[in-house]
Amino acid sequence: MNDILPDIPRLYTALAEWLACIVFILVLKRRLSGWKLVAFSGAALVVQSVFLVATKDLPIVFWIPCMIIAIGLIFIHIYTCCAVTALEAGYYTVRAFVAAELIASLEWQVNFFFMNERNSDLAVELLLLVSVYGISFLLYWLLERRHILVEGKLNIRQRELWSTVLIGAAVFGISNLSFVTAHTPFSGQYTKEIINIRTLVDLGGFTILFAYHILLKELRISHELKAVQYILQNQYIQYQQSKESIEMINYKYHDLKNQIIALRAEEDPDKRNAYLTQIENEIKHYEAQxxxxxxxxxxxxxxxxxxxxxxxxxxxxxxxxxxxxxxxxxxxxxxxxxxxxxxxxxxxxxxxxxxxxxxxxxxxxxxxxxxxxxxxxxxxxxxxxxxxxxxxxxxxxxxxxxxxxxxxxxxxxxxxxxxxxxxxxxxxxxxxxxxxxxxx
The missing domain is CATH 3.30.565.10 (Histidine kinase-like ATPase, C-terminal domain)
Incomplete structure (x- = not known):
């Protein structure tokens, strides 16, 4: 199959995965900044590229383990550079990986369309790479920037992370199935057919994950607003209860003052006054001061x-x-x-x-x-x-x-x-x- 349809160059894939990480680093709150961020991201690009290129010719049995390691490198990049939890980093890792697969597949499809049956022209190929990657990741950054929570974290839980992982795994498996075997109901046999399957499946998976992200964001916002409204109502109820209690205390305070005035007329004024003074000092604590x-x-x-x-x-x-x-x-x-x-x-x-x-x-x-x-x-x-x-x-x-x-x-x-x-x-x-x- 690789003789009919060459696979996406590993260097292109590494670049796509790195750029997907950069998108989230730009929109999320960062843990690293300045030269530390630049140095770590630069090193991440080198490591990602070297690893994918070095594992290109390994037997098919090592394909899945190598992809897991590549995804792990994406996780390390996002988790180290962004101020997110491990669960959130895992969630954004899956989304970045699927986005990278989609854009890399789209670029290679455009490349195949223009370069098919023509002599390879490195300048044109690089122009296509820069154009497709540049436009696609710019649009992806604009899209993510509008739908990332600014005032709070997404608070991803394990159940939501595993749902995202399952979606990502299904998308990756189906989109690359034709490169493993053509003998399944979901595999293609012809070049354009295989390219279309991969790009369209990646697009569908990207759309599903993005819709899931919007749903999670809306649920978080709804949850927070409900909690805030609950606190508002609770504070108002507490005020009403406190007002009634304090009014009762003030009534009692004035009643005691009248009793004290009457008791001052009793015999043994020195002892009585000392006792009443003590009572006055005690009940003053309960007056709305x-x-x-x-x-x-x-x-x-x-x-x-x-x-x-x-x-x-x-x-x-x-x-x-x-x-x-x-x-x-x-x-x-x-x-x-x-x-x-x-x-x-x-x-x-x-x-x-x-x-x-x-x-x-x-x-x-x-x-x-x-x-x-x-x-x-x-x-x-x-x-x-x-x-x-x-x-x-x-x-x-x-x-x-x-x-x-x-x-x-x-x-x-x-x-x-x-x-x-x-x-x-x-x-x-x-x-x-x-x-x-x-x-x-």
């Missing part, structure tokens, strides 16, 4: 303050709540509720009670509104996509608190920034002022 100028913010701050008191957390706040007058109640609950919940959850783990500190500030500055959450922090901060990495075992279903904060802030044209300074964790939110109030 924050007066920011926004009743929703007052309720949330008072609720979180009282909850933190149970764990010995010192809570301070300096906030101009009137700046929030143009913000939706649900968004206020989302931002302040999630930020304080995360801070309180972390401070509970601090052994030294004197270090359990949380500070909130809200102020206007040069036409912008600054919201800052600070809490005592021990250890090194690890960031993913600009947000702290989840420390929970099931990271896929956690970490939506900060994502929901960013989601709410972006609605108002704001940005979220996370930093660590010495032993302090800072969550900073910067948004344009929502009303006509200017900083004085």
């Amino acid at each position: 924050n007066r920011t100028g926004h009743h929703v913010l007052d309720t949330l701050l008072a609720s979180k303050h009282m909850y933190g008191m149970k764990y010995g957390i010192t809570f301070t706040c300096v906030a101009d709540g009137s700046l929030l007058s143009g913000m939706d109640v649900i968004d206020i609950c989302t931002i302040f509720g999630n930020a304080l919940d995360n801070a309180i959850e972390y401070e509970q783990q601090i052994e030294d009670e004197e270090k359990r500190l949380i500070h909130v500030s809200l102020f206007a500055q040069k036409g912008f509104m600054m919201i800052r959450f600070e809490n005592y922090y021990e250890g090194e901060l690890q960031l993913e996509e600009g947000l702290p990495a989840s420390t929970k075992q099931d990271a896929y279903h956690h970490g939506y608190g900060l994502k929901s904060i960013r989601y709410a802030v972006q609605k108002y044209g704001g940005v979220v920034h996370v930093t660590q300074k010495d032993n302090w964790f800072e969550l900073q939110i910067l948004m344009p002022l929502l009303n006509s109030k200017e900083e004085k």
Whole structure:
């Protein structure tokens, strides 16, 4: 069969596989950059080319093992250069391999059409190679760039990876079946027929994998939006419950004050006053102490303050709540509720009670509104996509608190920034002022 239809030159295949890797390196978040990226990618091209060319004349029994090794080299290239998990690297490896097979097959089909029964012209052959590869991989890069998640990883799971591997293996097997044997219902016997089968099967497999990728992306986005909406609703429900509880506490507080006034008229005033003073000091903890100028913010701050008191957390706040007058109640609950919940959850783990500190500030500055959450922090901060990495075992279903904060802030044209300074964790939110109030 090879006498009738020469196979694609191994060097062309290696170049196609390398360029497919480069496409994903350009669209994914990179682990390497600068000269390290250039050096490693250059070495990857050399290794891929040398390996495929060196194994060209091996017996057919070694064909599949050699292709597995070639795919492994693609995996190493993507995993080393891109900031992805091993499962995600495996997923992108299969997609890159199928794309490389399609473009290499397409180029060789075009080459065969123009060069068939003609004397070999190296200049024309290289021109066809550069043209077909250049246009095809440019279109592939544009296509991938539009459908790669920017704000988060795809979070590929084992089941999804194996589905992708099975699709890729089926496509590769059927597209190359005619080069192994012509005695099957799916094999071709004539040159053009074989070329068409390979290119069309690769195109079908590429389309299936791309459609599967879009489906996975939409499922991830849908899952994240549902989780964010759940948090929004939960925060609003929590606000309503907290408001009712605090109102009851305030009623009780005023009742006790009236009782104290009456008890002061009793005999033995010194002892009675000392006792009543003690009661007053105790019940002051349950009064809504924050007066920011926004009743929703007052309720949330008072609720979180009282909850933190149970764990010995010192809570301070300096906030101009009137700046929030143009913000939706649900968004206020989302931002302040999630930020304080995360801070309180972390401070509970601090052994030294004197270090359990949380500070909130809200102020206007040069036409912008600054919201800052600070809490005592021990250890090194690890960031993913600009947000702290989840420390929970099931990271896929956690970490939506900060994502929901960013989601709410972006609605108002704001940005979220996370930093660590010495032993302090800072969550900073910067948004344009929502009303006509200017900083004085």
